[in-house]
Amino acid sequence: MTAAEIDAYLARLDEPHRSTLAALRDLLAALLPNAEQGLSYAAPAFRVGGTPVAGFSAAARHVSYLPHSGTVLTDLAASDPTALEGVGWSKGAVRLPADRPPPRALITTLVEARLAELGRT
Numbered sequence: 001m002t003a004a005e006i007d008a009y010l011a012r013l014d015e016p017h018r019s020t021l022a023a024l025r026d027l028l029a030a031l032l033p034n035a036e037q038g039l040s041y042a043a044p045a046f047r048v049g050g051t052p053v054a055g056f057s058a059a060a061r062h063v064s065y066l067p068h069s070g071t072v073l074t075d076l077a078a079s080d081p082t083a084l085e086g087v088g089w090s091k092g093a094v095r096l097p098a099d100r101p102p103p104r105a106l107i108t109t110l111v112e113a114r115l116a117e118l119g120r121t
Contacts, residue, residue: 017058
């Protein structure tokens with residue numbers, strides 16, 4: 001697993017997906033400075049202690065943030081019903097606009113929740 005894999009993933013994307021996901025990558029790198037970067041299930045991911053903590057991917061009309069957890073998003077929605085307002089989401093992904101910067105506060109909350117779930121706070 002290497003950061004070069006993420007570089008190659010981003011290089012294949014068109015704008016605005018590339019810039020938006022590069023900004024998300026930078027945000028994740030700041031939030032997880034000691035994480036390994038690479039691919040998990042063919043999508044860019046950040047691993048802490050070998051476990052995926054956060055990831056992202058491009059889709060035709062949006063970009064996705066991937067919490068690598070089946071419970072982080074549902075738990076957040078249950079504890080704070082307004083936290084995911086304005087974004088589409090499912091159990092395993094948050095759909096974000098491809099042409100806007102990633103929402104820093106939401107991403108920070110999701111990373112912190114995933115780390116807490118793993119006992120790495």
